[in-house]
Amino acid sequence: MKLEILTKTDNKEVQNKIIAGIKDLINFKNLEPGEKLPSERKLSEKFGVSRSNVREAIQKLEFYGILKPMPQSGTFIANIGITAINGMIEDILELEDPDFKSLVETRILLELKTARLAAIRRTESDLKRIRQALDAYNKMVLEGKDAVQEDLLFHLAIAKASGNSTIETLMLIITPGIITNFEKHHVCDENQVILAMQEHEEIYEAIEKQDSQLAKNKMKLHFDILYQYCYNAKLVT
Amino acid sequence: MKLEILTKTDNKEVQNKIIAGIKDLINFKNLEPGEKLPSERKLSEKFGVSRSNVREAIQKLEFYGILKPMPQSGTFIANIGITAINGMIEDILELEDPDFKSLVETRILLELKTARLAAIRRTESDLKRIRQALDAYNKMVLEGKDAVQEDLLFHLAIAKASGNSTIETLMLIITPGIITNFEKHHVCDENQVILAMQEHEEIYEAIEKQDSQLAKNKMKLHFDILYQYCYNAKLVT
DNA sequence: CATTTTAAATTGGTTAACCAGATTGGTTTG
DNA sequence: CAAACCAATCTGGTTAACCAATTTAAAATG
Numbered sequence: 001m002k003l004e005i006l007t008k009t010d011n012k013e014v015q016n017k018i019i020a021g022i023k024d025l026i027n028f029k030n031l032e033p034g035e036k037l038p039s040e041r042k043l044s045e046k047f048g049v050s051r052s053n054v055r056e057a058i059q060k061l062e063f064y065g066i067l068k069p070m071p072q073s074g075t076f077i078a079n080i081g082i083t084a085i086n087g088m089i090e091d092i093l094e095l096e097d098p099d100f101k102s103l104v105e106t107r108i109l110l111e112l113k114t115a116r117l118a119a120i121r122r123t124e125s126d127l128k129r130i131r132q133a134l135d136a137y138n139k140m141v142l143e144g145k146d147a148v149q150e151d152l153l154f155h156l157a158i159a160k161a162s163g164n165s166t167i168e169t170l171m172l173i174i175t176p177g178i179i180t181n182f183e184k185h186h187v188c189d190e191n192q193v194i195l196a197m198q199e200h201e202e203i204y205e206a207i208e209k210q211d212s213q214l215a216k217n218k219m220k221l222h223f224d225i226l227y228q229y230c231y232n233a234k235l236v237t
Numbered sequence: 238m239k240l241e242i243l244t245k246t247d248n249k250e251v252q253n254k255i256i257a258g259i260k261d262l263i264n265f266k267n268l269e270p271g272e273k274l275p276s277e278r279k280l281s282e283k284f285g286v287s288r289s290n291v292r293e294a295i296q297k298l299e300f301y302g303i304l305k306p307m308p309q310s311g312t313f314i315a316n317i318g319i320t321a322i323n324g325m326i327e328d329i330l331e332l333e334d335p336d337f338k339s340l341v342e343t344r345i346l347l348e349l350k351t352a353r354l355a356a357i358r359r360t361e362s363d364l365k366r367i368r369q370a371l372d373a374y375n376k377m378v379l380e381g382k383d384a385v386q387e388d389l390l391f392h393l394a395i396a397k398a399s400g401n402s403t404i405e406t407l408m409l410i411i412t413p414g415i416i417t418n419f420e421k422h423h424v425c426d427e428n429q430v431i432l433a434m435q436e437h438e439e440i441y442e443a444i445e446k447q448d449s450q451l452a453k454n455k456m457k458l459h460f461d462i463l464y465q466y467c468y469n470a471k472l473v474t
Numbered sequence: 475c476a477t478t479t480t481a482a483a484t485t486g487g488t489t490a491a492c493c494a495g496a497t498t499g500g501t502t503t504g
Numbered sequence: 505c506a507a508a509c510c511a512a513t514c515t516g517g518t519t520a521a522c523c524a525a526t527t528t529a530a531a532a533t534g
Contacts, residue, residue, distance in 0.1 A: 036485095039484070039485060039486080040485085040486070041484095041485090041486095055486090055487095069486060069487090070485085070486075071485080071486050071487060072484085072485050072486055072487080073484095073485060073486075074484090074485060074486075075485090075486075
């Protein structure tokens with residue numbers, strides 16, 4: 001129950017094997033993009049794996065926009081050119097699980113942007129939602145309770161207000177990794193949490209009065225302290 | 238074959254219904270994070286859907302780090318707090334498909350960062366890979382062929398050199414959307430493509446001599462022109 | 475011979491039965 | 505009474521059969 005990786009690992013190896021096989025198929029049997037892949041049954045037979053495994057691999061490539069299964073018709077290769085598909089699949093196969101540092105680095109990058117965009121684009125309802133998240137955070141802190149989740153929701157509310165659905169999606173994707181790592185590293189101490197209340201307030205006010213530069217700077221300050229706390233190093237943006 | 242959304246739409250509705258059901262389950266039956274979800278069989282019966290649908294929904298929530306299926310044991314709720322889970326699931330349910338503008342905006346944000354980081358962290362093999370991608374692009378352009386894919390691979394090579402696996406993953410995720418939209422909008426004309434050769438070269442040189450600020454500026458220039466071309470508006474970074 | 479019809483084969487999706495490992499609760503054993 | 509054991513049960517994963525829509529090519533029709 002603690003080892004969360006092992007059971008999925010062989011599965012991932014099988015998946016990567018299938019994905020590599022599909023890549024070879026596209027290269028070797030020169031299946032043109034836009035064409036159909038062999039049926040799931042044939043692939044499962046060809047690669048010596050279950051059809052479920054083939055479907056999972058296809059789903060993964062569908063997530064990256066490379067394949068598109070069409071019911072009762074076939075699975076089509078995205079029409080984005082054989083070179084791009086090759087490069088992307090290679091990258092996907094080599095992708096390593098993100099480390100904590102790259103997660104934090106990316107989060108800061110995204111959040112500085114969402115702060116700026118939120119200040120520019122926030123609607124009244126956005127503002128209301130951010131305020132609610134902020135109040136919830138303060139309430140927990142003042143009660144002496146752990147407020148990691150509320151902190152997170154405050155930041156997600158800002159991401160939503162940024163009006164950029166792509167960034168919002170990306171924030172959601174990296175969020176769980178952030179949380180689990182934060183809890184693992186015991187990042188937030190008492191002082192941090194209290195201080196963050198004030199910082200959050202300032203970020204909120206900057207977004208409220210639509211001062212994008214100020215919002216970015218306040219967010220940067222917020223993370224600057226966090227970053228130093230994590231790494232004993234100054235944040236470079 | 239052209240309508241790529243319809244067949245998947247009902248599926249998405251079913252999935253969201255299941256995800257919402259799981260959310261209610263966590264809230265209403267107050268399943269604590271860290272605990273087990275009801276079995277897939279029970280969920281499929283409870284929601285009146287197929288077990289496959291339940292599995293797909295679980296996979297989606299697994300992708301966002303909310304659930305963790307353990308073989309022969311059960312599907313566990315991530316130990317990140319009920320509030321965070323609620324907020325995240327709500328966001329996931331409301332997520333809309335990213336629009337072109339948010340894709341471009343996000344891509345520029347990420348690429349400015351990768352350029353800077355690549356300049357700082359690039360290894361010799363990174364450099365070699367970027368050079369190869371650059372040459373491949375130039376070759377295609379000089380032959381008068383379409384080089385959208387090669388352009389993409391050049392940028393992905395830089396992302397890889399950034400040494401930030403999270404950003405690299407995010408780049409991969411947004412890439413297919415970028416490509417298809419670019420081809421749909423016929424963004425790149427002859428002049429752009431020729432000009433980009435020079436811009437790429439300058440980006441490469443900046444990364445080579447590890448001048449991070451220069452790399453960022455050159456990348457910014459590269460996108461600045463592209464952005465104006467797309468929107469007849471000046472890029473704000 | 476071209477066009478339409480139609481029926482057989484193929485497709486991704488769904489369902490149900492099955493598997494091996496994990497869990498659980500009662501029973502045995504020291 | 506506590507610890508060890510064991511079998512019944514439950515789990516996610518896998519397999520195979522099935523479904524309805526689609527594609528195909530052969531057959532019927534003008």
